[in-house]
Amino acid sequence: MSQPFTVHQYHPYTAPGDAITQQMVFLRHAFRDAAIGGEIFSSVNYAPEAYQIRKFVPARLWDCDLLLIHHSQGNPQLDLLLNMPLNKAMVYHNITPAHFFRHDGEMSRLANQGRRQLESYRASTSLAFAVSEFNAEELRAMGFSDVRLLPLFDLKPSSFHSPTGPIREDGVRTLLFVGRVCPHKNQMQLLEILYYLNRFGSTKYRLVLVGKQDLLYRRYLDELIHLWKLEDWVEFRTGLNTVQLETCYRSADAFLCVSQHEGFCVPLLEAMRFDLPVFANLRAAIGETLGNSGVQILSHRSEQIAECVDTILSDPKALEVILNSQAERVVELEKTQSAAFAQAQIRSVLTQMRFPEKKFLELPAEQQ
Amino acid sequence: MIFRILADSKLSDTLNEKVSARVDEKLRTIGDFAQKARRSWDSRPSHVSIARYAIFRALHQEFSGEGLPGLPTLLGAGRRLFRAAPWLKRGILGGRTK
16 A cells, blocks of 8 residues: 655645635645645635644645645745745636725735745746636746646535525615725726616616725725715625525526625635625636626626616526526536645646656566 | 527527617617716716725726726826926925926
8 A cells, every 4th residue: 555645735825714724624625535634834824723824834844745825925934845845836816906095005025926936936936726717827838748637626516515596585686796995806897887777777776795805995995885875785795604605696686796806706606606696707716717607798888788687687597597507607617726736736646746757567568 | 689599599599680770779868878877977876875986986087997987098198298398287285207
């Protein structure tokens, strides 16, 4: 019997609700189910004890076969990590362009640093994982020679509680968006669409915005809400646990995304899993995640998007077609967004690392 | 095309026509929506206090890059004036010309 494999993971920052942290926890579970050990390390941890995140101390990493370094914004420990005598691979989560953080000097600096550090990875490791084909293409274009996919989460039905239909019956349609309240997620346009809908739509709409908040941008949205008198129609939710988040999906009539940058956009799939019709533009990786499903918005004009939402939500035949297409897309993605796929991907890499040539398995020609 | 439903291209075309017609019809009545929505921040609506409107304008400048109407013209004129008469700039800024 061979020595079990160990895969440690590192990200500078971990927190509950953070997409990278969620993926690290999912991967650790998936790996352990396949008898691959390993821990999650971080320098700054806000996640509760249940996440079992270990404080990063370089000496604790010595025993691993592979160190997965999750990368998004700048990583202050990167030079130290890349100089350690370990097998390493980057897990790339994409980097939001710095121009979306003009109002936040620190975020802007980290975004620029994160992009510069991709060069350091390329010089130090040949292997990289990406969470979407969109991200993988970006790495290949930079010269990464071996880029493979890793799932973000497990899409199988048992990962969710019992999905049912809308649970609010007050005659107001609920539009939902889940994602950090910040400029590149473009909640400002969602408010503009809501403003149009509630003035000219066939019925009243409310907008539920779930996610952590950039405080300055939130203040901007508050002022817009006041200006357009939308106070009674917008709800912000933050710090939700899994059940509360699932309730938001179950209470909504549609998921609307006009984000300007997404490396994958997990909430699109969560919405599909909860049988919510998805309306989304095709920026960055969104088109890849949607595949042939949902309503793919091509216009940037708020009145056209609003009218599209209002018309389709009033058309049962259209809704049936859209929900069927989404159900098919979920089945397609279950193949790659699964623990089994994560296990297969990591096993193939670990086997290659431990037995690079596998020549000892081959008999010499004269003995064959 | 405003949107597409790849699962059913015929339905997609029909709905696009319907949505497009509805938008045109409404815009004939209400005028250009984008202009109308945005006009509401060009001047202070009566229900918004002066303090909140000032905060909104500052944040709006930050996140949309749109300044107060007339402000770019005023700043441009100021810059041209200072270029033509640097002594005036020194006088106004107390010697700090950079």
